Structure formats: structure tokens, C-alpha cells
Amino acid sequence: MTNVTAVLEFRLLGFRSNPHCQILLFTVFLVIYLLTILGNVIIISVVTLEPRLHLPMYKFLQNLSFLEVCYTTTIVPKMLANLLAKRKSISFSGSMVQLYYFISLGATECYLLAVMAYDRFLAVCAPLRYGVAMTPAACTRLAVGSWLTGVFTGFLPCLMVSRLHFCSYNLIDHFFCDFSPLLKLSCSDTTVTEAVIFVLSLLVLSGCFLWTLVSYLLIILSILKIPSASGKRVTFSTCSSHLMVVSIYYGTMISMYVRPSYSLSPELSKAVPVLYTVVTPLLNPVIYGLRNKAFKEALGKIVIGQHCLHPS
Structure with a gap:
């Protein structure tokens, strides 16, 4: 075997169905x-324009919204193009770029969600220390740290996948270039690469998830100590x-990347990623915006102000 990648492009099979279903x-x-782009851009704009929302919680939300725009744009436009194209392909270099951004932005989201859980923990469990601990400078450091750590998280697994040999067969039974289908196509020994990806996924996903879970357990315990039912309801609604x-x-994410060695069925392997690449980025503006009273008031204020400036 020569040290050369013979495959110059991959064919993405995507969602195999009749043409009418493809159009649907x-x-x-x-x-x-x-809707995802519109909703997240609205959140970014409202937080920027409304001084009352210049708080750590909304700054983190602004970062998360920007990340969701980038994250879903990494996957969805190519998927949409392939749904209508006769030749559903992606170049080798393009697949590695897509894989890198998918890993980096996914890891950044994990870090941001963990930081937001820490922010809510301080606000609920240590309100007197909150102003001292979560200063604007500290907020900026946590946000920038999440982005930088996410950027570096994607380097090693992508480097290892890019150095594998892909000899001839180039059909990927997926709608984007994910780890599992790429490793199945390789004619190299992928044992070390699979081990590194598993350990990295375990550390990032399980680590951030446990941090978030512990934060919320402490928040729930703190909420249970509030004497009034209305106080419990208001406090819990913020989280x-x-x-x-x-x-x-x-x-x-954990069901896909932190699981036993057996594989999911081809249908589930494509259905589950739709949730975190397409659906979750849409839920972010819906849940954070429509369920947040302060945000809705700020949005209404901006809309009314624009209407007064430009009456019909």
C-alpha cells in the first residue's frame, strides 16, 4: 500500500428515497x-441593542446563538444541495474541512453549555458572590476560553482521519462526513484513531455533561430550600x-459518540444526527427567546421603537 490517498472525493448517499420525498x-x-438563522440572528441583535440584557447570561446566550448559526451552516447547506443534486459528492479536502468545523463547533457548544450552567449555579446558589465572580472580564474570559478550547479540540481527530488511506470505495451512507462512515471506508488500521476519538468524546461530552448535571443538582437543592412556592417557580423558570x-x-450526542462498539442501524445513524445538527439549533432561539420574559420585553420594546421611528 502506498502512502497516498487514492480517493479524491466521496459520494454522500444521504437520505435515499424517491424524488418526491427528496423535494419534501x-x-x-x-x-x-x-428559521434557525432568523431566530438566532434576532437573539444576537436584541442582546446587542438592549442595554438591560448586557448581563453574563445573555452574553453567553449571544455566543451560543452565533455558534448555532455557524454549526448548522457547516452541515445543512451541503445537505440541501445534495438533496437536489444528481451527483451527491464532496471533495476529500472539503470533507476534512466539514469534519473539523463539525467537531470544533460541537465541542465549543459543550463548553458554552457548561459555562452557562456554571453561570446559573452562581446566580441561584451564590447570589451575593455572583457580581464579584461573574464580572464582565470573567464573562469574556469564559466565552473566549470556550471558543479557543473548541478550536483546538478538533485538530487531533481530524489530523488522524486525514492521514488514513481511502483506497477505492467512496460511498458514504450519511448526509455529512461524520467519523463513523469515514472510518468504515478506510482501508487502514483504524484502531488507534477510533480509540482517540472515543476517549476525546468521552472526556468532552461526559465531562461537560457531568459538570452541567452537578450544577443543576445543586441548583435544584437550592430551589427546594426556598420557602414560597412562587419563589421556587420563578427561580426554576430561569434554568x-x-x-x-x-x-x-x-x-x-452521547448516543452517537459515547457508546459500546456495536453500531447503530443505518437509519438511526442518520436520524439521530438530524436532532443535533438541524433541530437543536432551531430550539435554541425558541426556548431561550419565547420562554424568557426579559427577552420578550426587550424584543417588544425594539419592535415598538422601530414602528414609532418608521410609522406606516
Whole structure:
């Protein structure tokens, strides 16, 4: 075997169905993608324009919204193009770029969700220390640290996958270039690469998930100590949105990357990633925006202000 990658492009089989179903899927995913971009851009804009929302929680939310735009754009546009294209292909270099951004942005989301859980823990369990611990400088350091750590997380696994040999067979039974289908195509020994990916996934996903889970357990214990039922309800409402997003995101990611060695069925291997690459980025603006009273008031204020400036 020569030290050369013979495969110059991969064929993405995607969602194999009749042409009418392909058009239906294209329409559904396009609508979800446009709503995702619109919703997250609204969150970024409202937090930027409304001084009352210049708080750590909303700054982290702004970072998360920007990340969701980048994350879903890494996967969905290529998937939409392939749903309509006769030749559903992606170049070798393009597949490695897509894989790198998928890993890096996914890891960054894990770190940001963990940071947001820590922020809520301080706000609920240590409110007197919150202003001292979560200063604007500390908030910036945590956000920048999440992005930088995520960027470096993607280097090693992508480097190892890019150095594998892909000899002739180039059909990927997926809608994007994920680890599992790429490793199945390789004619190299992938034992070390699989081990590194598993350990890295275990550390990032399970580590961030446990950190988030412990934060919320402490938050729940603190909430139970509040004497009034209304106080419990108001306090828990500030965290329930974050908990919903975390449960969906980590549940689907862990089921894909931190699991026993046996593989999921081809149908599940494509259905589960749809949840964290297409659906979850849409839920972010819906859950955080529509369920947050302060955000809705700020949005209404901006809309009313624009209407007064430009009356019909």
C-alpha cells in the first residue's frame, strides 16, 4: 500500500428515497434552516441593542446563538444541495474541512453549555458572590476560553482521519462526513484513531455533561430550600430552558459518540444526527427567546421603537 490517498472525493448517499420525498425533505430542512438563522440572528441583535440584557447570561446566550448559526451552516447547506443534486459528492479536502468545523463547533457548544450552567449555579446558589465572580472580564474570559478550547479540540481527530488511506470505495451512507462512515471506508488500521476519538468524546461530552448535571443538582437543592412556592417557580423558570436544550443536545450526542462498539442501524445513524445538527439549533432561539420574559420585553420594546421611528 502506498502512502497516498487514492480517493479524491466521496459520494454522500444521504437520505435515499424517491424524488418526491427528496423535494419534501429539502423543503422541510430549508424552512428549519432559515428559521434557525432568523431566530438566532434576532437573539444576537436584541442582546446587542438592549442595554438591560448586557448581563453574563445573555452574553453567553449571544455566543451560543452565533455558534448555532455557524454549526448548522457547516452541515445543512451541503445537505440541501445534495438533496437536489444528481451527483451527491464532496471533495476529500472539503470533507476534512466539514469534519473539523463539525467537531470544533460541537465541542465549543459543550463548553458554552457548561459555562452557562456554571453561570446559573452562581446566580441561584451564590447570589451575593455572583457580581464579584461573574464580572464582565470573567464573562469574556469564559466565552473566549470556550471558543479557543473548541478550536483546538478538533485538530487531533481530524489530523488522524486525514492521514488514513481511502483506497477505492467512496460511498458514504450519511448526509455529512461524520467519523463513523469515514472510518468504515478506510482501508487502514483504524484502531488507534477510533480509540482517540472515543476517549476525546468521552472526556468532552461526559465531562461537560457531568459538570452541567452537578450544577443543576445543586441548583435544584437550592430551589427546594426556598420557602414560597412562587419563589421556587420563578427561580426554576430561569434554568428550565437551559436544562431542556442541554438534555436534547447531550442525549443525542452521547448516543452517537459515547457508546459500546456495536453500531447503530443505518437509519438511526442518520436520524439521530438530524436532532443535533438541524433541530437543536432551531430550539435554541425558541426556548431561550419565547420562554424568557426579559427577552420578550426587550424584543417588544425594539419592535415598538422601530414602528414609532418608521410609522406606516
